[in-house]
Amino acid sequence: MRRLVLAKRTLGSLRSEKTIVLALAIQLFIAAFSSFLVVGLVSLYDPGTTGDAFEVEVGVAGNATDDLAPVVQRGDARSAVVYESRSAAMEAFRDGRVDAVLHATRQSSGRVVVSAVAPEGSFRTTFVVSQVKDALSEYERHRRADLADSLARQPLDLPPERDANPYFSFTYTVLLPLLAFLPAFISGSVMSDTLAEEAERGTLELLRVAPLSLPEIVDGKALALVGLAPAQVALWLALLAYNGSAVSNPLAVLALVTGAAAVFVAGGAALALGIGARREAQLLYSFAALAAFGLASLLPQSPQNLVARFAVGSPNVVTWLSLAGVLVAAATGYAALRWLAGQTTG
Numbered sequence: 554m555r556r557l558v559l560a561k562r563t564l565g566s567l568r569s570e571k572t573i574v575l576a577l578a579i580q581l582f583i584a585a586f587s588s589f590l591v592v593g594l595v596s597l598y599d600p601g602t603t604g605d606a607f608e609v610e611v612g613v614a615g616n617a618t619d620d621l622a623p624v625v626q627r628g629d630a631r632s633a634v635v636y637e638s639r640s641a642a643m644e645a646f647r648d649g650r651v652d653a654v655l656h657a658t659r660q661s662s663g664r665v666v667v668s669a670v671a672p673e674g675s676f677r678t679t680f681v682v683s684q685v686k687d688a689l690s691e692y693e694r695h696r697r698a699d700l701a702d703s704l705a706r707q708p709l710d711l712p713p714e715r716d717a718n719p720y721f722s723f724t725y726t727v728l729l730p731l732l733a734f735l736p737a738f739i740s741g742s743v744m745s746d747t748l749a750e751e752a753e754r755g756t757l758e759l760l761r762v763a764p765l766s767l768p769e770i771v772d773g774k775a776l777a778l779v780g781l782a783p784a785q786v787a788l789w790l791a792l793l794a795y796n797g798s799a800v801s802n803p804l805a806v807l808a809l810v811t812g813a814a815a816v817f818v819a820g821g822a823a824l825a826l827g828i829g830a831r832r833e834a835q836l837l838y839s840f841a842a843l844a845a846f847g848l849a850s851l852l853p854q855s856p857q858n859l860v861a862r863f864a865v866g867s868p869n870v871v872t873w874l875s876l877a878g879v880l881v882a883a884a885t886g887y888a889a890l891r892w893l894a895g896q897t898t899g
């Protein structure tokens with residue numbers, strides 16, 4: 554009961570932490586308006602997804618214009634304007650009549666060298682560069698096909714082009730993992746901050762005569778902060794589902810978040826008890842948490858990959874074993890934290 558009272562007080566104290574409240578508000582906004590935000594974010598993440606909403610006019614010049622211009626023209630969001638010379642194309646570019654310039658020169662060896670000119674300094678620039686890149690990639694495939702008969706040996710086949718939905722990919726591989734792990738990271742940060750603040754003020758020295766022992770205080774704070782992370786993510790998942798991005802295995806995602814939150818909270822508390830200085834503990838926690846998450850991202854099934862697999866309904870045996878490993882690590886880490894807390898007041 555005393556642990557629950559402390560947990561309730563810990564949650565109540567979060568309202569005075571403006572940084573934490575702002576972080577929660579930002580996550581709530583992202584989850585609530587995910588269907589609108591994803592379109593804008595994907596447009597920056599992959600400008601080609603805007604489709605034919607804009608059309609890029611590309612000026613083409615050079616002695617290989619006959620080969621390059623038809624390839625540029627085949628794009629749904631671009632058109633080719635042929636010019637007699639590079640100077641004429643550049644003049645049109647400076648006057649704003651074309652958005653980019655491609656100058657293709659066929660050399661005596663048969664190789665074609667293409668130089669590209671694009672504007673700078675706006676969102677449209679990103680889209681123009683994306684379209685020019687796509688045109689050059691298609692031209693490369695075109696040249697490979699034309700020169701296939703002259704090859705002495707057959708090279709490896711080019712990978713097939715995949716027509717994937719960029720909004721689906723961004724939602725489940727970027728947005729959802731962000732909303733899942735950010736609450737866990739914040740919980741560990743708050744745990745480190747509150748314990749380090751008490752140690753810095755000397756409050757922990759009074760625990761020998763207090764009705765609560767240090768391990769019980771750790772239990773109360775951890776109960777609140779570990780439980781807060783899956784509660785937030787459950788709300789985020791509900792808002793995502795309301796916006797049309799349903800999650801296939803919500804309980805597995807919540808279990809993963811709970812395990813990650815327990816690991817972060819245990820790590821943050823251990824640093825706070827070991828260092829005893831608020832600023833130093835926060836700084837070290839941030840570096841350690843980011844380093845741990847970065848190393849975990851190198852695993853065959855990284856944390857963000859686990860969330861994506863559970864969310865889209867394609868977990869395999871390794872996915873479930875990875876979830877079990879996270880839960881075991883959480884239990885082991887928390888047991889080690891309670892032992893450390895007992896040693897601190899022992």
